[in-house]
Amino acid sequence: IRSSVVLHTHTYIWLRHPACKIEVPERLTVSHEALVQSGLADRCVSIPVREATDADILLVHSEEYLEAVKKTPYMTLEDLKEFTLQYGDVYFHPNIYHCAKLAAGAALQLVDSVMTGKVRNGMALVRPPGHHSMRSAASGFCVFNNVAIAARYAKQKYGVKRVLIVDWDIHHGQGVQYSFEDDPSVLYFSWHRYEHQKFWPQLRESDFDSVGKNKGVGFNINVPWNKVGMQNSDYLSIFCHLLLPVAYEFNPDLVLVCAGFDSAIGDPEGEMCATPDIFAHLTHLLMNLAGGKLCAVLEGGYNLTSLAQSVCQTVQTLLGDPAPPPANLDGPCKSALDSLHCVRSAHRQYWSCLKHAGEEGNSIEEKVWPEPPKRVTPTIRTAVVLPDGVTCPDGCKRFSSSEDLDPLIISKLK
Ligand SMILES: [Zn+2]
Numbered sequence: 001i002r003s004s005v006v007l008h009t010h011t012y013i014w015l016r017h018p019a020c021k022i023e024v025p026e027r028l029t030v031s032h033e034a035l036v037q038s039g040l041a042d043r044c045v046s047i048p049v050r051e052a053t054d055a056d057i058l059l060v061h062s063e064e065y066l067e068a069v070k071k072t073p074y075m076t077l078e079d080l081k082e083f084t085l086q087y088g089d090v091y092f093h094p095n096i097y098h099c100a101k102l103a104a105g106a107a108l109q110l111v112d113s114v115m116t117g118k119v120r121n122g123m124a125l126v127r128p129p130g131h132h133s134m135r136s137a138a139s140g141f142c143v144f145n146n147v148a149i150a151a152r153y154a155k156q157k158y159g160v161k162r163v164l165i166v167d168w169d170i171h172h173g174q175g176v177q178y179s180f181e182d183d184p185s186v187l188y189f190s191w192h193r194y195e196h197q198k199f200w201p202q203l204r205e206s207d208f209d210s211v212g213k214n215k216g217v218g219f220n221i222n223v224p225w226n227k228v229g230m231q232n233s234d235y236l237s238i239f240c241h242l243l244l245p246v247a248y249e250f251n252p253d254l255v256l257v258c259a260g261f262d263s264a265i266g267d268p269e270g271e272m273c274a275t276p277d278i279f280a281h282l283t284h285l286l287m288n289l290a291g292g293k294l295c296a297v298l299e300g301g302y303n304l305t306s307l308a309q310s311v312c313q314t315v316q317t318l319l320g321d322p323a324p325p326p327a328n329l330d331g332p333c334k335s336a337l338d339s340l341h342c343v344r345s346a347h348r349q350y351w352s353c354l355k356h357a358g359e360e361g362n363s364i365e366e367k368v369w370p371e372p373p374k375r376v377t378p379t380i381r382t383a384v385v386l387p388d389g390v391t392c393p394d395g396c397k398r399f400s401s402s403e404d405l406d407p408l409i410i411s412k413l414k
Helices: 027-035 065-070 079-084 097-115 144-158 174-180 233-252 278-287 303-319 334-346 407-413
Strands: 003-007 044-049 121-125 163-167 188-195 220-225 254-259 293-297
Touching: 003 163, 003 334, 027 065, 027 121, 027 303, 044 097, 065 097, 065 233, 097 144, 097 174, 097 293, 121 303, 144 163, 144 174, 144 293, 163 174, 163 233, 174 188, 174 220, 174 334, 188 233, 220 233, 220 334, 233 278, 233 334, 278 303
Parallel strands: 003 044, 003 121, 121 293, 163 188, 163 254, 188 220, 254 293
Antiparallel strands: none
16 A cells, blocks of 8 residues: 555646745646656555535535635636735635635545545645635635545544644644634644744734633644744654644544645745754654554645655655654754743643643742741850869869860850
């Protein structure tokens, strides 16, 4: 059984919006080309895409929103512009509805292939991405929430009980969070550039203390990066000290990855410094879960070189090749450790693997004891000089003249 790569090769070249400078068709062509050049594509099973049906899309989105998006292919450019303005940072192209259906459908084809055992795992290379889109709104280049739809689809069609969604894209997938924040069957983990809410989408609910709601409390894990320049050590620390212990305890039946590579070095959006080979390790660490059933779905990634290398690292690991020796492991930085401690503390009451989190600084308990009682210095009342041969009276202590007396006693005798 091999890994699969799903591509909607016959359409992605059409989706180019003149106003959008970074979410460009070349993202898929360079990724695919790199897979071919490296010989990885030959080792993969290619799976044909299909369009997501209305029923698939309605698993996550509202009917009103779907109907609105359905009209976009028939809109004039002027109307499209106006339609777009109601959402944030998204560009509607006359062909985007078709492409968005293929992107979501590709994720579902991958889920089908993995759940039926046709392949062990796989990656869907798709555009537009999905993790920002919400029930009734497009956002951040995203139209339909490909991974959220895939999670609901897997639960509905295959009776999957627990789905882990790992979002290693550098942006917070707020759309995924909103979809599952009260659902304990889907554990959503996201790390994201946050900079104390200064970085897009600048949401209060992207911080570490948004842990889920109602029955889903504890099943939403946000790791805010409050500085740029995070490196391999920072990413690995979060995996080793937070995600993996919780993921093992959660024990998912399926792992979905919001595989955005704007978290890699060179990306103009992420401004992080983790190298593409880190994705070999992150992927490898996740492959031990859910019996290896892992579906990665492309999200962001805007430096074409870094993106193509990261895609190859991920796919090569999915194919079972050992990961390269990890580079540049200098230990996590202070800011990453601060974030790690905040998240671990926020979740300590929900996960037994974290129950002692936050005690690191207080492990030496502060001891309390009574102050010693005040001591009274006894006063020396009487000093008597006796001639030799005279007996010392009761209650007195005799010092011979030849004895070396303690200077303190002498000072008190004077
Ligand atoms: Zn992103």
